[in-house]
Amino acid sequence: SAVISQKPSRDICQRGTSLTIQCQVDSQVTMMFWYRQQPGQSLTLIATANQGSEATYESGFVIDKFPISRPNLTFSTLTVSNMSPEDSSIYLCSVGFGQYEQYFGPGTRLTVT
Amino acid sequence: AQSVTQLDSQVPVFEEAPVELRCNYSSSVSVYLFWYVQYPNQGLQLLLKYLSGSTLVESINGFEAEFNKSQTSFHLRKPSVHISDTAEYFCAVSRSNDYKLSFGAGTTVTVRA
Numbered sequence: 001s002a003v004i005s006q007k008p009s010r011d012i013c014q015r016g017t018s019l020t021i022q023c024q025v026d027s028q029v030t031m032m033f034w035y036r037q038q039p040g041q042s043l044t045l046i047a048t049a050n051q052g053s054e055a056t057y058e059s060g061f062v063i064d065k066f067p068i069s070r071p072n073l074t075f076s077t078l079t080v081s082n083m084s085p086e087d088s089s090i091y092l093c094s095v096g097f098g099q100y101e102q103y104f105g106p107g108t109r110l111t112v113t
Numbered sequence: 114a115q116s117v118t119q120l121d122s123q124v125p126v127f128e129e130a131p132v133e134l135r136c137n138y139s140s141s142v143s144v145y146l147f148w149y150v151q152y153p154n155q156g157l158q159l160l161l162k163y164l165s166g167s168t169l170v171e172s173i174n175g176f177e178a179e180f181n182k183s184q185t186s187f188h189l190r191k192p193s194v195h196i197s198d199t200a201e202y203f204c205a206v207s208r209s210n211d212y213k214l215s216f217g218a219g220t221t222v223t224v225r226a
Contacts, residue, residue, distance in 0.1 A: 031212045042203060042216040043157075092157065096212035099164055100145050104157040 002027055002095050004105035012111045013083055020079045021108045023093035028073035031096030034066070037107070038089045049076040049093075083112045115140040115206045119217035126194055127225055134189040134220045136204030143209040146187040148178055149216075152200045160202070163187065174198075199224045 003026040013019050023032070032049040047068055048056040055068035070076045080087050090107040097103055120135040138144060148160040161172040168180040178189045187204060204217040 033213070042218045043214075044216075045213055048213065094157075099162075100207060100210075100212055101147075101159055101162065102212060102214060103159070104149075106156040 002029060002097055002103050004093060004095060004103060006093060006105040006108050008108060009106065010109040012113060015084050015112055017083055018079055018081045019083065019110060020077050021091055023076045023105055025074045025095050029095040029097060030073065032070060032076050033094045033096070033102070034068060034078045035092045035094060036089045037092065043092065046078070080110065085112045088112045115144060115208065115215045117204050117206050117215055117217035119204050119220050121220050122218065123221050123223070125223045125225065128196055129193045131192050132190065132194050132222060134202050134222070136187045136189065136217060138185050138187065138206045140206065140208070144206045145209055146180060147205040147214065148176070148189050149203045149205060150200050151203065157203070194224050196224050196226065198222060
């Protein structure tokens with residue numbers, strides 16, 4: 001398994017600003033993902049964070065709104081840009097490990113006012 | 114693309130009673146199936162998975178799930194629940210040989226004494 005940490009754990013931000021969320025893993029992993037969990041809803045995959053290249057975004061998510069960095073095999077960041085109240089969610093990073101398992105970080109609870 | 118339907122959004126159950134959480138999926142290709150659990154104020158944890166082989170899979174804390182290809186289902190069961198099983202349970206699916214997950218809407222299980 002893998003131990004995953006995220007910073008910050010929660011934040012309250014004003015609309016129009018940006019927040020960068022960090023994800024750190026205690027071992028090198030190839031596959032790393034970012035998900036969003038909107039209030040009362042399930043998880044939706046935002047993108048796959050690729051080491052050394054641009055992230056691969058799912059339908060409905062764009063790089064200008066959710067830029068992602070993956071400088072090495074243990075770290076990634078997700079930025080939520082030009083925030084609006086609709087961006088209020090829990091953002092989670094996860095890593096692919098072993099036999100197609102995913103391990104999730106504790107999440108970052110974002111509230112946009 | 115894959116999709117997952119969890120048929121029950123809320124399942125109240127008394128302690129020591131059995132519980133079944135229903136999950137159906139749709140996919141045009143072979144899939145892997147997962148159940149994740151999210152305890153109150155905690156992160157998402159893998160409960161059990163089906164990749165191949167025996168269609169009945171078990172977790173260490175007494176849950177089991179059965180893959181039924183003809184009915185495209187992966188229902189989760191426990192013969193006797195504890196208060197500590199109170200949590201939200203998510204069914205998820207990925208294409209075979211792929212890590213990317215599609216999640217169901219989740220089922221909230223509340224165990225009462």
